[in-house]
Amino acid sequence: MHSVYCKNISKIYHNKKKALNNVSFSFKGKGILSIIGKNGAGKTTLIRILATELVPTSGTVIIDDINIVKNPEEIRKNIAIIPQEARAVQWLTPKQTLISYLMYRGFSYSESKKLAIESLKKLSLTKNLNTLNRLLSGGTKRKVLVSYVLFSGAKIIFLDEPTTGLDPISRSELWNLLKKLKDDYLIVLTTHYLEEAERLSDKIILIDDGKLVAYDSMDGLRKKIKYNYSILISNNIQKMPKFINVKYKIIKGLNSGYQILTNEKDSEKITNILIKNNIKFSINPVSLEDIFYYLVKKTISEDSDNSDNDEY
Amino acid sequence: MNTKKKLNQIFASILLNSIYAMKNYPIMFINTLLSPLSMLVIIVIVSRGALIGVGIEGAFIMTMLSGGLSLQGDLSHLKNDFKLQDIVVSSPTTSFIYMIGMGLSELIYIIPTLIVLLILAILFIHATIVQALIMLIALIIIFLFSISLGFFLSTFTSDVMQSWGMTNVISTLLSTIPPVYYLITYIPMPFQYIAYISPTTYAAEILQSITGYLQITPLNFYVDWLVLIILTVIMLVLSIRKSRWREN
Numbered sequence: 256m257h258s259v260y261c262k263n264i265s266k267i268y269h270n271k272k273k274a275l276n277n278v279s280f281s282f283k284g285k286g287i288l289s290i291i292g293k294n295g296a297g298k299t300t301l302i303r304i305l306a307t308e309l310v311p312t313s314g315t316v317i318i319d320d321i322n323i324v325k326n327p328e329e330i331r332k333n334i335a336i337i338p339q340e341a342r343a344v345q346w347l348t349p350k351q352t353l354i355s356y357l358m359y360r361g362f363s364y365s366e367s368k369k370l371a372i373e374s375l376k377k378l379s380l381t382k383n384l385n386t387l388n389r390l391l392s393g394g395t396k397r398k399v400l401v402s403y404v405l406f407s408g409a410k411i412i413f414l415d416e417p418t419t420g421l422d423p424i425s426r427s428e429l430w431n432l433l434k435k436l437k438d439d440y441l442i443v444l445t446t447h448y449l450e451e452a453e454r455l456s457d458k459i460i461l462i463d464d465g466k467l468v469a470y471d472s473m474d475g476l477r478k479k480i481k482y483n484y485s486i487l488i489s490n491n492i493q494k495m496p497k498f499i500n501v502k503y504k505i506i507k508g509l510n511s512g513y514q515i516l517t518n519e520k521d522s523e524k525i526t527n528i529l530i531k532n533n534i535k536f537s538i539n540p541v542s543l544e545d546i547f548y549y550l551v552k553k554t555i556s557e558d559s560d561n562s563d564n565d566e567y
Numbered sequence: 568m569n570t571k572k573k574l575n576q577i578f579a580s581i582l583l584n585s586i587y588a589m590k591n592y593p594i595m596f597i598n599t600l601l602s603p604l605s606m607l608v609i610i611v612i613v614s615r616g617a618l619i620g621v622g623i624e625g626a627f628i629m630t631m632l633s634g635g636l637s638l639q640g641d642l643s644h645l646k647n648d649f650k651l652q653d654i655v656v657s658s659p660t661t662s663f664i665y666m667i668g669m670g671l672s673e674l675i676y677i678i679p680t681l682i683v684l685l686i687l688a689i690l691f692i693h694a695t696i697v698q699a700l701i702m703l704i705a706l707i708i709i710f711l712f713s714i715s716l717g718f719f720l721s722t723f724t725s726d727v728m729q730s731w732g733m734t735n736v737i738s739t740l741l742s743t744i745p746p747v748y749y750l751i752t753y754i755p756m757p758f759q760y761i762a763y764i765s766p767t768t769y770a771a772e773i774l775q776s777i778t779g780y781l782q783i784t785p786l787n788f789y790v791d792w793l794v795l796i797i798l799t800v801i802m803l804v805l806s807i808r809k810s811r812w813r814e815n
């Protein structure tokens with residue numbers, strides 16, 4: 256049973272930048288915990304603190320009952336991280352990269368060699384085992400790095416944007432792999448692909464400007480916004496028809512069209528009106544992306560009963 | 568069991584930074600051979616052969632020092648361009664084990680140079696076994712000093728440009744200005760004091776006096792050892808205690 260407990264962590268960098276502001280959350284068990292947020296929100300800062308790379312300015316972090324701010328050495332055999340900006344060392348081949356990384360974990364040369372080949376195979380890199388890293392494509396290099404955590408012996412894994420730069424097929428392969436790992440590991444990842452967080456996560460942390468905006472399961476987050484359906488109108492329409500006696504919110508400018516957030520009951524009325532007005536649309540349950548926009552975009556005004564459509 | 572793990576971790580650095588690098592890029596091998604030897608050739612030509620013994624001893628010291636300087640460059644590169652330090656920090660490998668492994672990886676690069684210098688030393692210096700042993704100890708101490716300095720500095724760099732600048736300054740301060748390739752008596756008096764800032768000066772005095780190229784009092788000889796050891800211990804402690812391993 257793993258546990259991560261963060262209480263009031265703040266991080267102020269040397270240049271006085273406050274990257275994290277009183278972040279608290281706790282997680283118990285195995286599974287995937289995703290951290291999402293805009294560029295510069297503080298995701299990397301948070302994950303680096305959890306992985307004992309960075310000392311927080313204040314606050315407590317306890318992982319598996321070890322205070323990792325005070326005693327980082329005690330947790331290190333159980334954790335592994337792939338930093339956001341890590342790159343596979345150019346003058347090595349993927350096999351050599353993995354062998355040396357695994358030996359840093361304490362494995363012998365022969366164990367490392369065996370595990371290296373095995374983990375590279377899991378990421379479909381068998382045919383690149385002995386190609387120099389510098390000759391590999393960007394996404395393949397990324398996969399080489401990610402493969403390092405599979406057999407590292409660590410049961411808590413930190414991945415800072417693991418799928419950035421991967422093609423859609425590789426990405427979904429990695430998602431499948433992560434889904435399998437979920438049963439045995441606690442994986443903390445950051446991502447800008449909200450679909451990724453939505454599909455994989457047991458819990459999602461949303462941070463904005465260093466503050467924790469939401470921390471919940473996907474279902475919990477859905478409840479945070481009063482709407483559960485999203486209607487997308489992608490064509491530019493002349494005039495939005497009036498919707499009377501329904502609860503909704505219109506968001507303008509999303510992909511140069513409109514997005515209407517509403518609830519299940521009213522979605523029917525709205526779609527009927529749209530059909531009458533001959534407006535093409537698609538309707539979906541709200542996604543993490545909708546929630547993200549809703550919670551993070553500060554300019555949003557409170558939702559409206561009836562007529563006055565708030566737009567931004 | 569634990570020792571075995573530590574050895575594996577040390578071996579990881581040696582593989583990553585030297586064995587695999589040389590295997591994949593053989594040119595790395597020749598590179599380190601050239602610079603200390605080229606300085607030796609110049610000294611021998613300029614002194615018309617008179618300083619060949621001192622020159623060989625200087626080349627030994629310079630080679631040991633270059634180990635630490637390359638360590639600084641290599642580790643900065645690995646830290647800033649590949650984030651290797653971040654990966655290793657969050658692993659069971661401690662900063663000390665990482666430093667030792669990487670230090671040894673630099674030693675592997677200088678082995679060919681050391682072999683050439685050893686042959687030259689046997690031909691031109693004619694030291695006894697005891698003299699040779701004392702010289703070896705002084706050289707090991709200089710190597711320890713230089714890798715701790717190199718490791719210490721690398722952990723503070725945030726980009727490779729910065730690290731290049733650092734290497735140049737240090738290499739000038741520790742090996743070009745101090746009387747490594749010549750005798751301290753060649754330096755006019757007030758400037759001799761400046762040379763005593765660098766531990767390489769003490770190592771050079773030890774080597775030069777033990778083989779009879781430089782006359783110093785026994786007291787001076789012991790003081791040289793003392794200072795050399797103290798400077799090295801300070802640097803080692805600094806690198807273990809004060810390196811920026813985990814960022815804050």
Ligand SMILES: Nc1ncnc2c1ncn2[C@@H]1O[C@H](COP(=O)(O)OP(=O)(O)OP(=O)(O)O)[C@@H](O)[C@H]1O
Binds near residue numbers: 268272274292294296
């Ligand atoms: N070493 C540092 N020194 C000073 N400021 C920093 C440092 N690292 C990050 N910051 C600042 O702290 C804030 C949070 O950065 P962080 O890297 O955690 O963001 P992020 O959420 O990971 O962003 P991204 O999605 O772009 O990776 C940013 O404003 C950033 O400029």
Ligand SMILES: [Mg+2]
Binds near residue numbers: 298339
């Ligand atoms: Mg980041």
